[in-house]
Amino acid sequence: MNFSEIALSPEIQKAIEAEGYTQPTPIQAKAIPEVLNGRDLIGCAQTGTGKTAAFALPILELLLLDQPVHKVHHKGDKQKRSNTPIRALILSPTRELAQQIGDSFDSYGRYTGLKSTIIYGGVSQGKQMQALRYGVDILVATPGRLLDLMNQRIVSLNEVEIVVLDEADHMLDMGFIIDIKKILSTLPEKRQSLLFSATMPSEIVKLAQQMLKDPVKIQVASVSAAADPVEQQVYFIDRKYKTALLLRMLDTLPMTSVLVFSRTKHGADRLTKELNKSGVPAEAIHGDKAQTARQRALNRFKERRSRVLVATDIAARGIDVEELPYVVNYDMPDAAETYVHRIGRTGRAGLKGTAISFCANDERDTLRHIKRIVGNNAITVKTPESLPAWTPRDPSDYPEPKVLKAGKHEFIPAFHTPIKPLSKAGAAVQSILKDTSSNKKSKNVQEDSYDIEHLISKKEKSSLSDSESVALKLKAEGVDYSIIIRATGISREALIKL
Template sequence: MSFDSLGLSKPLLHAIEKAGYNSPSPIQEKTIPLILEGHDMLASAQTGTGKTAGFTLPLLQILSQGKQLRRRPVRALILTPTRELAAQIQENVDKYSQFLHLSSAVIFGGVNQNPQIKALRSGVDVLTATPGRLLDLVNQGFLKLDQVEILVLDEADRMLDMGFLRDIRKVLALLPDKRQNLLFSATFSKEIKALAGGFMHKPKLVEVNPENTTVEKIDQRVIRVDKGKKPGLTVKLISEGDWQQVLVFTRTKHGANRLAEKMNKSGITAAPIHGNKSQGARTKALAGFKDGSIRVLVATDIAARGLDIPLLPHVINFELPNVPEDYVHRIGRTGRAGASGEALSLVSVDELEYLRDIEKLIGLKLDSEELDGFEPVDEPDPKEAKKPRGRSSRPRGKSPRGRGGSGGKGPGRKR
């Protein structure tokens, strides 16, 4: 199938061709015609499937064919959880609207609001925003949303994980009743279905990846390791494998800082990326990672969600997430667009419960190995430990399990 068979206009087809794409991805084949027909849509797709172009392209076409208003009020609102994802979506909007008479802008927190206010005053057809900064500018009187024709909630599951449900409801209350609604989520959880049921009108359901499945062509491996030797093993794997682009996941911000510092001292250029970093530092780290000046990006789950890193070959779980679904999101950073990738998990004894939960979720027993000099010497697995003798002895408890923890790909396949 080609893009011109989806009903897209010549200016959009020209922009797609200029970007070097010649065939749509599965999510684009399904979403673009439905959006052009004006349907509300509830779509499930992992990052890296081309979903950003799946809503950006038809959205731009609808706006370009509608009535052009002189003052340019916001006619399409794309709401997304993180600054990085918002910036990447804006890049998509810019790229595909270059031959259309439409204006666009992106707003998010962590940076000076004045340039964003200036852009809004100039008139914006398509606005990409994170919830906090959006509501802040609305409350200051710099922005109105009463003429929005299309609403997109991207990475809706992550927005709920990050506690944005209340903000989403506030935004919905500011929008006109008559509009088209598009919701994209990695999974269709009960919470997502409840959210969609509250504001969507007979949405079309689109699923590309079945819920809780992992991306194909990812080589998933487990290395059993002593907890204190994880940093040294990570350095050894990256150095001896001569890996040039690696995304490493830690559970905490401080852990990300410590590991990045350890790598830099070992001669591996690395940068941490998490919520405590300024937007400038996060943007600089991501740019360095993409251009090769930084070999390793050490990230927490929330900071990494939505990062657009094409053809990423290696992902290391320095620590397993305590929410098994986050494992699926993590390893989905590699093996994109049909390319192969490797996801390596360093698992200490205290994480065996997390590993079992992950294997249960994905329906797969992961291959496990040990490396000389890094073997686990921790206390035995609590499940395998024998119960101590004596009446007063108590069985050893399981590892604690929390529910906390811890996200625009271009269209189709590139020539």
């Protein structure tokens, strides 16, 4: 099927052609005719399947066909549209996704005369309020900012004809369910409702039953199936060596552009700092970042000015990067569905992609569950030894490779560690041991002889009574967290709080 075979107006067909599209994706081919027929719809499709166009195109068509002549807004038209009601509402969980949806409506609706705008939190309300007062046909919004403007009586939804709830599963994850119900309660009873979700947990099914009337259900691909063009790999590695393995890969593999997933906001910031410190341009994006900072980081990544984008799952929603060859799960996700959603960022539009996961010992149960969902043979187990030989950027910074003993851990790879950070740690520990230990042997140890195992032995031989005090001093010296943890026995969580 081609787009030319779908009953869309010439204005919309022209925009589709300008975008370079000829054939609809499966979700588009199935959803567009149903929406055009006025049906409520549940669409279940993983990321990268073209679901935004699956609702944007028919919404534009329906609004265009039923648009009063005096409300048509052509480019360059200075006529005020303050009386133009909002006729279509699209709810999005994140600012990034809202912007992506808004861009799609702008692109596909460029020749229709229909006006759309985006509202979201984290920025000033001024320009958003101005756009709303000018009048819009289509509003793309995040729930929090929409409710805020509704309470100020700046937004009225009394004449909404079509509502879309996009990424419904993550709306629930982010705690928007109460806000969504408040918004839906203000909409006209007679309306068309569409719900799209990458996964369909029981809560989403219940919400769909409440908001939809006799919906058609479309599922073009199992949410438990990864995209075919994606090669999936997993490396079993101790958590403390994950950064070293990532740096090694960045040195040896053609990773020109990499999206790295971190489980926590702090973890994303810490990894980004370590990558930049090692000479790898990296940006972090998560919910604690200001909107301007998030957009700047995303733009730098898209423009290839930064090589690595470290993101949390929530912040990654709406990130649409063409030709993304690698996705790395630095931390394993909590659910198999999240894993599928993550790796769906690569291997888009028929291009090949590689998804690499770093699995620590305490993450093995998660991996087993993922394998049950995506298939036991879908993920190839790799070892660091199978990588090409690692040639550091500055060989003088590193000693000869040596195997580090792993203790009880059974799958620790061999790595060599930079002398400079260890030397710095050695100097710091030596100074601290002089103050806190009666073990005079520490005074005779030369700074450059310190390595991780030596630091640990020093800790064990010393009579340190306050490991937190030692850790705090090492932290102040700028010593790497992994070294401090092994040298003092303090947990990462406790170290972060110091």
